[in-house]
Amino acid sequence: VFATCYAALHPEKVKNLVLTITPIDFHADIDDPAASQGLLNIWTRSLAPEDIDRMVDALGVIPGEFMSLIFSLMTPMQSLTKYNVNLIDIAGDKDLLMNCLRMEKWLADRPDHPGAAGRQWLKELYQGNRLVKGRFELSGRIVHLRAIDMPVLNIFALNDHIIPPACSKALGGKIGSTDYTEIPLLSGHVGLFVSSKSQGKLTKRIVEWLQPRDG
Numbered sequence: 001v002f003a004t005c006y007a008a009l010h011p012e013k014v015k016n017l018v019l020t021i022t023p024i025d026f027h028a029d030i031d032d033p034a035a036s037q038g039l040l041n042i043w044t045r046s047l048a049p050e051d052i053d054r055m056v057d058a059l060g061v062i063p064g065e066f067m068s069l070i071f072s073l074m075t076p077m078q079s080l081t082k083y084n085v086n087l088i089d090i091a092g093d094k095d096l097l098m099n100c101l102r103m104e105k106w107l108a109d110r111p112d113h114p115g116a117a118g119r120q121w122l123k124e125l126y127q128g129n130r131l132v133k134g135r136f137e138l139s140g141r142i143v144h145l146r147a148i149d150m151p152v153l154n155i156f157a158l159n160d161h162i163i164p165p166a167c168s169k170a171l172g173g174k175i176g177s178t179d180y181t182e183i184p185l186l187s188g189h190v191g192l193f194v195s196s197k198s199q200g201k202l203t204k205r206i207v208e209w210l211q212p213r214d215g
Contacts, residue, residue, distance in 0.1 A: 001131070004171070005138055008147045016213050018153045018206055021163045021192060024145075025132040025170030026125050037164040039074050044126040052122050062118035064110035074161060103194045132170060145171070151179035153209045155192070155202070162189040181209060 001022055007014040027045075029038030056062065072079040090096040113121075130136035136143045152175060156168035165184065172180050183205055185192055192202065 001125070004145070004148070005131075005136070005143045007150065008143045008145055009138065009141055011147050011149055014150050016151045016153070016210060017148065018155070018210070019168075019171070020155045020202075021157055021160055021168060021189060022154070022171070023125075023163050023167040024174065025129065025167050027129045027132075028166035028170050029164040032164055032166045034164070037159075037161050040070070040162055041126065041164070041167075043070070044122055047122070047127070049123055049127065052119055056115040056119045059115070061112035061115045062122075064112045067113070068107070068110045071162070099194070103190065106194070107190070132174060145174040146176040148175040149177050151181075151213050152177050153181050153183065153206065155183045155185065155205070157187045157189055157192045158184050159187060160189045160192075179213075183209075 001024075003017065004019060004022060004024065007017045026041060029041050032038060087097075087100065090100060124130045124136060128135075131143060132145070134142065134144055152171070154168060154171050156163070156165050158165055169182065172182065185202070
């Protein structure tokens with residue numbers, strides 16, 4: 001989202017824009033029949049704005065541990081079984097086991113979200129959906145998606161339960177560029193980057209897209 005906003009505010013500084021699992025229309029999941037993919041959106045929209053203010057005012061940040069708990073509660077059965085069932089299934093395969101442990105270590109290292117940015121993120125984007133409406137403001141300037149006129153590659157995960165695919169696909173009809181490419185990949189949110197099936201494939205597709213646009 002930060003890269004999208006920067007490209008819209010400073011298009012002269014961006015040659016090619018590559019996005020991965022990027023929410024653009026934070027309400028696109030409302031009409032999506034796959035309700036399981038939009039639980040985070042539903043929960044965030046249901047928060048009272050004053051409760052968001054209370055959390056940030058009291059803690060100064062949105063704690064990483066808090067968000068980790070939220071993500072775990074989105075897939076409760078998987079969270080319960082991944083150590084006492086799934087881990088046992090791959091214990092005999094060193095490569096799969098080490099890949100799993102590396103991913104778990106990365107997931108556990110979750111930093112806090114800065115309070116002011118988190119407040120704006122939750123209230124203006126998740127709740128107000130201002131970016132796609134052309135009403136999101138940064139440093140006194142409105143972010144107009146139509147100003148994005150450079151080639152755009154938009155990659156998203158079809159089984160993403162955190163950023164529903166529809167929220168990412170919305171970008172295509174909002175930008176000014178005529179060179180727009182979508183790559184939907186059959187993976188989940190984190191799996192897009194770290195799963196054994198996607199490792200190497202994601203970077204290969206990005207390189208293949210960038211090469212003819214590098215002149």
